[in-house]
Amino acid sequence: MSTIHHRQARIFVGGYELSGDHNSISVAASAEMLDETAFGDSTRIRKGGLKTVEVIGAGHWDAAAGHVDAVAFDLVGTDDQIVTVFADGITEGTATDMGFSMKGVVDKYNLKGDVGSLLGFDLSIAGRGIEA
Amino acid sequence: MILRSIPLKDATETALTSCGEGTVYDVGGLPQGEGKKAYAVLHVLSSSTGGVKVRVLSNSSSGYSGANLGTVRFNFTCSEQRTAEWLTPLTTGTITTTDQPFWRAIHEMTTSGESYNLLTLVRIGGANG
Numbered sequence: 001m002s003t004i005h006h007r008q009a010r011i012f013v014g015g016y017e018l019s020g021d022h023n024s025i026s027v028a029a030s031a032e033m034l035d036e037t038a039f040g041d042s043t044r045i046r047k048g049g050l051k052t053v054e055v056i057g058a059g060h061w062d063a064a065a066g067h068v069d070a071v072a073f074d075l076v077g078t079d080d081q082i083v084t085v086f087a088d089g090i091t092e093g094t095a096t097d098m099g100f101s102m103k104g105v106v107d108k109y110n111l112k113g114d115v116g117s118l119l120g121f122d123l124s125i126a127g128r129g130i131e132a
Numbered sequence: 133m134i135l136r137s138i139p140l141k142d143a144t145e146t147a148l149t150s151c152g153e154g155t156v157y158d159v160g161g162l163p164q165g166e167g168k169k170a171y172a173v174l175h176v177l178s179s180s181t182g183g184v185k186v187r188v189l190s191n192s193s194s195g196y197s198g199a200n201l202g203t204v205r206f207n208f209t210c211s212e213q214r215t216a217e218w219l220t221p222l223t224t225g226t227i228t229t230t231d232q233p234f235w236r237a238i239h240e241m242t243t244s245g246e247s248y249n250l251l252t253l254v255r256i257g258g259a260n261g
Contacts (some may be wrong), residue, residue: 102133128133
């Protein structure tokens with residue numbers, strides 16, 4: 001089994017790379033679960049429904065030009081942001097270490113911090129569910 | 133909807149400073165069938181005084197030559213600033229049997245001496261969700 005020392009994630013939002021602002025990233029693909037259980041069944045019967053995807057990131061807050069605050073704050077609620085995430089660096093032409101690309105809408109951008117800590121942020125981008 | 137995207141040209145760290153043709157990669161032919169499509173995505177991460185134009189091409193083999201640059205499958209808008217673009221996918225209606233598995237990205241600049249960081253991605257086969 002191959003494992004990855006996770007330190008080379010790459011995160012792109014529109015015309016900006018925000019990798020250096022992040023220290024955490026997740027790409028969550030899911031499907032709604034439809035319940036088709038009926039009387040007489042002895043187990044819950046589920047059926048796959050509509051699919052959704054969400055990119056959730058967190059890291060160190062930076063207000064400089066081209067960094068997370070300058071980029072993400074204005075994007076909240078804006079449709080069709082093009083987002084690409086690579087989990088472990090970028091290798092041209094590879095089909096075994098592909099990225100995740102989607103059109104999304106920034107649904108949350110939170111500044112957060114406790115006294116004495118590094119000021120941080122949370123960023124959440126929900127997939128738009130459209131392809132063009 | 134999310135794509136598992138393949139990087140055709142990674143100029144995120146080393147900027148492009150002249151027109152050129154990216155490496156040819158075998159990333160697969162365009163399959164036929166419902167839900168089978170080809171997608172192209174571009175992130176332009178830095179700008180210059182002019183513009184950069186990116187195209188994605190395919191061909192029948194890796195034997196591209198000066199006279200055989202391949203067939204243009206995707207044509208991005210000339211970018212004069214930081215931006216990203218997601219082109220309309222090729223669908224089964226536009227995919228033909230002549231679409232081929234070897235792909236490359238080429239880039240042109242409106243003015244010599246410019247510098248651009250960018251990332252060109254493709255997905256051949258379909259999306260999830």
